[in-house]
Amino acid sequence: MSDLLCRHIATARWETLPDLAREGARSVALDAIGVIHAASGLAPEAAPFIALARANGAGPCAIIGTQHRVQPIGAALANGALAHAVDYEDAFDRAPAHPNASLVPVLLALAQSEGPVDGRRFLTALAVGGDVACRIALSLRQPMEQGGWYPPPIVAAFGAVAGAANLLGLSPQQTRDALSLTLCQVTMPGEIKHSRRTTLRAVREAFPAQAALTSVLLAREGVPGFEEPLEGKSAFFALYAGGQFDPADLTDGLGVHYWGGELTFKPWPSCRGTHPFIEMALDLSARHGIAPSVIERVEVSVDGIQSMLVDPLARKQAPETAIDAKFSVPFTTALALVRGAVRLEDFDAASLADPEVLAMAARIQPLLEHRPEWQPGVGGAMRIMLTNGESRHAWLKNALGCPTRPLPPSAQRAKFVDCVDRAASPLKPDAADRLADAILGLDLLDDVGALFQPTG
Template sequence: MTETLSDLLCRHIATARWESLPDHARDGARSVALDAIGVMHAASGLAPEAAPFIALARANGAGPCSIIGTPHRVQPLGAALANGALAHAVDYEDAFDRAPAHPNASLVPVLLALAQSEGPVDGRRFLTALAVGGDVACRIALSLRQPMEQGGWYPPPIVAAFGAVAGAANLLGLSPQQTKDALSLTLCQVTMPGEIKHSRRTTLRAVREAFPAQAALTAALLAREGVPGFEEPLEGKSAFFALYAGRQFDPADLTDRLGTHYWGSELTFKPWPSCRGTHPFIEMALDLSARHGIRQSSIECVEVSVDAIQSMLVEPLARKQAPETAIDAKFSVPFTTALALVRGAVRLDDFDAASLTDPEVLAMAARVQATVEHRPEWQPGVGGAMRIVTDDGESHHAWLENALGCPARPLSPAAQRAKFIDCVGRAAVPVMPEAASRLADAILGLDTLADVGALFQPTE
């Protein structure tokens, strides 16, 4: 029989090993682990939206798996749910600028749950699964030729689920057929409606990765138990690409350099805890203010130019100028720009209840006006332009092709480490700087560890 697209991808997922990973994939996986673990720690102390997910995980019984940043140990599915809720809650995790994907926000919680319930799992096995799963999520996102939003879907958590189950299948040692079954079982569970972007009341956008993480782990474990799936879970008549993209996809993006190039080496690590699309405007506001000595009180208006992808960050404008929830504020160009201009920084602490009602920040956000346009020199969704007009008639301009943190302008290793130490210090159970530095060293050296799960075991 002719090998199908699903066959080809699943054979790769099932057979990838540390020895076959190129150096860029190994390095990328280490960086992902450091960033993701840090961000989950921060959310455990700063994101009340995740509390119900933690409570539900605990209610289902004690177990071997840690809820990161807390003293709690729970069953694997509960850990995937709770840590998945933490992974995106402060919107500080890595991103893939080329396509709509946060490839590791579901994946890392799943692999941690498996490392602590199926252990001991050594670091090379863990990092291999991390590289494989992240790459699969990126490839699926790149292959789409019809935006998932056209069908009313919200793509990042859906795409992430398939990367998460791919990583789980690799770590568990599933066969190619079992891996295909696992993808099928994920397809039976994963969903995320676009309404998550439009509702003013909900905080689901913050904790969205809880659902794909739990679904992916469930799928992988059921596939191991022999539950049969579909012959073509990706390209079948009514399978992934039919349901989510009207069958409009390019298989070449799934297979190009498969096994030799891993997209996880080309991720963005965020310098600011907000939607990636807000970052060019934060960067330009900070830069213009510093270079021209612009006083906050002298600013009459701020004009920003966004592209079609970023329009969700400025519309409806009145709501984005005065967001009611932390996650809506993180998805607001006016609010994050105002933070940069008023406070001179955008930090984890800047999205609390006091910040959402800060009269200076809100007054500045009200001065931000937006236009939607397309400029070919911008990287879609992560570029932009800004003009600040002051009361003396001066006008200051800036534009960015791509914001800081991208592969072309990456955070330095020192900056990534500083971010990690800051994040873990804000956990529900804070990690002090000296211990945080040791933990960072251990994560960056995961390939030398015999038991990854033991590294994250809390003390009751």
């Protein structure tokens, strides 16, 4: 199995990508680069990672959204910290994966340090790496959480190393070595979900991004790895899933079907599991003219996956950190009902202390339920009880942004422009439009790294 996967990673080329994979890679690049820009201006949690990257010396790689240029591994670390910090990046609804939050920072670092890297080479690596991350997540038959792990950053690391190996032109053997070296570095404990104090959940992708880039560079230098880094006796699936996995999910359709063409692009900057409740709250309040003052309480029906977004309830009704608020159904639903929107600026210190939002969040009560018609983790139901005794109901199979209900291209572009305007070094609208055009036309570019030259 490792042999087949590594041959595919090493040999995939632009000419062999289906159109859906190509289009998906363009959309991923636009979304991810925009989101990293926004985090550079909005995520103080990432500041120590940026400081460490800068302390290791100047170099050819941009910390996106800033004027800082650092060494490649520092860039992967810093941009990785930014990639998930505002929780606005793409998601894979079918399995626990954010396949590109580590991958894009790694590929950007390589494009600027190993260049020139043309756009087709970059997009191919993006398609390959994202697909591998999704396939690994889909193949699990024992939840990683059962062993105390937190899956998304772990899965993402292996996708990132696959994409980087493809971009660097590593051989199948070197690719296997790089996967092995990633296995020696990547980890993420489930405690990241339970600690009230930590903000590591926001900057988590710094670690897999750094690990992935380190792995491919060491593999290129000849560091030997394991024969079976995935399916071996004590390898990935044994360690993280008790050996319970389906090889077919990993290899069927390999090189023909790419999951990167079936991702979700977020309309709201919060955990994907909160989105059905945001959407229902916005829709019900708009359609029925529901003012916050006439809401007595709100019942939200969540499934087992979403239970982490309501438990412990008191903490989720009054989160202390931005990332905890983004992982809270009560808080994000309250934002939607009180402010009529859930925006990047709605998770600052003032919002976390807003008495009207907190009072509404305290009125939101979860019910554990699952219906077969809901997509696990991204569906749900809502009932708003009014002070006059009436109620309003809604349910969603899957929230806006998913492959069957995608954001239109105009909305994706508007999201990008809004994000880059919030960067530490924001772009003017005309410059943002030019960058968006260049990213959407990456396959025509000779040097991707040149897009991120300092602006003075």
